[in-house]
Amino acid sequence: MQLSRDELKRAYQRMFTIRAFEERVEKEFAAGNIPGFAHVYLGQEASGVGICHDLTDEDLIGSTHRGHGHCIAKGCDVKGMMLEIMGKAGGLCGGKGGSMHIADLSKGMLGANAIVGGAPPIAVGAALTQKYKKTGRVSVAFSGDGASNQGTVFEAMNMAVVLKVPAIFAFENNGYGEHTAASYSVGGGSIADRARSFGMPAEVVDGVDFFAVHDAMGRALEHCRAGNGPYALEIRCYRFLGHFVGDPQAYRTADELKEARANDPLPLFRKKVTEAKLLEAAELDAIEKAILAEVEDAAQTAIAAPPPDLKSLEKDVYARY
């Protein structure tokens, strides 16, 4: 725990922002204010924030269909996100992307990706740019346990090793690919072993513990920035909700969910930093209060915002056509 007080506050601020944002998404979805699907990141906050904590805006991430948490962890604007998710003018992508395609290149966020296994090849390309231009930056490919079974991900891992690019494969194993357990679908059981077999170092990380994720990411960054090629992390975490908001989840027991909820990354973080007297409870409470107000404002703004101009329908397909 060699993080400064300010850094700890920032980490908690980001984790709690994800929590508050996603709970609000759940609520607004139920209220009919969010069209389409919403896949929320509740329960996985320590993973995204632990991975992104030491990244700059020039470092890149490629995300998944469950990407809101990665966006927030990478510093995307919460109001812009809420506008986007509600399909409104002023959204981060002008309302053309939606929940599964939020991107903010100015923050190094190369897009949520609705294709399972879609982002890792792209992240390898982003890493190739860093190597070619000698920027010292890295590229992170977030994937789930589901994506770890996609051929594209195998190709991306092999290519990253062959080309020796600074790519970090962050596999968030939240126990479920859609409605099927990873214990069923991941043959052999270990995603880290798969990554290792391609010839890169890989670690299994406790994804409930921000500090464990942050420490492991520190080793990954050091490895990549030293020009040693890619690195993989299998982050064991848990998806508090179903595959999407509204998933009845008949495929898992109430006991399982209860046990998972008892192992929550946010109270764990609070406990660690307050017991070590790094931050006071009142400071954390103040962070929470401010974020709840920010999310409230984002939601109200987005609900009240106009839809995109119909004239935007045919714009921005090409740079020039």
Next chain:
Amino acid sequence: MAKKSYRTAINDALRSEMRRNPDIIILGEDVAGGQGATGDVGVVGSVFGVLGGLYKEFGPTRVIDTPISESAIVGAAAGAALTGLRPVAEIMFVDFVGVCFDQIYNQAAKFRYMFGGKAKTPMIIRATIGAGFRAGAQHSQSMHPLFTMVPGLKVVMPSNAYDAKGLMIEALRGDDPVIYLEAKTLYDTEVEVPDEAYRIPFGEARVAREGKDITLVAFGPMVPRALAVAEAVGKDGISAEVIDPRTTSPLDEDTILESVEKTGRLVLVDESPPRCSLASDVAAIVADKGFKSLKAPIKSVTCPHTPVPFAPVLEDEYMPNPRRIEAAVRAVMKFD
């Protein structure tokens, strides 16, 4: 002016643009060749030799041999384009696009739109197309309609060496993903090609031969065949105009419609199965926007609705050949 082959013209364009712009890189299978082997590296220069000498000049950081992993090749090109490079990815035979199509139509083609216009994806995917090589069903297709229907992609089908160079330079200086389809049967064909760089804008068709009685619109490797038929029927007094659209997306509708307005008759020559082809697409456009110009039904000469056969007699019949093209022209001319 010196004559150059289609192959050399593409090489020229890549070489001069790579000298001019350090952000251009090439990646694909055996684009250099020989990596990790006991002999020389860079001696392959892509399977049809299009990239000959580029490895020697630009080295392994810019001419990057990859594993046989089309998804990773195209995906890496997309990611590199999104972050500031101008990658030229190679899919050796366009038939292999099946294993990486997601990265083309769901990823690269959509970034700009999905991200609200804030992204640009300047990348080129080169691939070889066409039957006539006795290469069988999985190495002989063209697939251009598949790319043409995807918003966000531009699709280039050069029919001669001059266009191949100018269109490649245009692709390399643009900011959109471009599918650049090289006709295998044209690699050794030669025309006069300037040494210096020049651009041919996309969406501007070439009138390859002027005529007044009938319009033939042909794509890529079908252009020389259409021209040969135009010459042949000319001996019987039929004046055929041949239009080479050069790019199928964007498509120069105006030049086609103007030609049909003049001739009143249209034959389409497209090396593609007939359904949802460029032939059916252009026929629909002309029926919609040029109906009053037509003096006869539009005829299409395409491949049959079959995979590409192997046996030479079958393959020759599969492709739009001069006999079939000429029969269509004469049938349209006879219509009253």
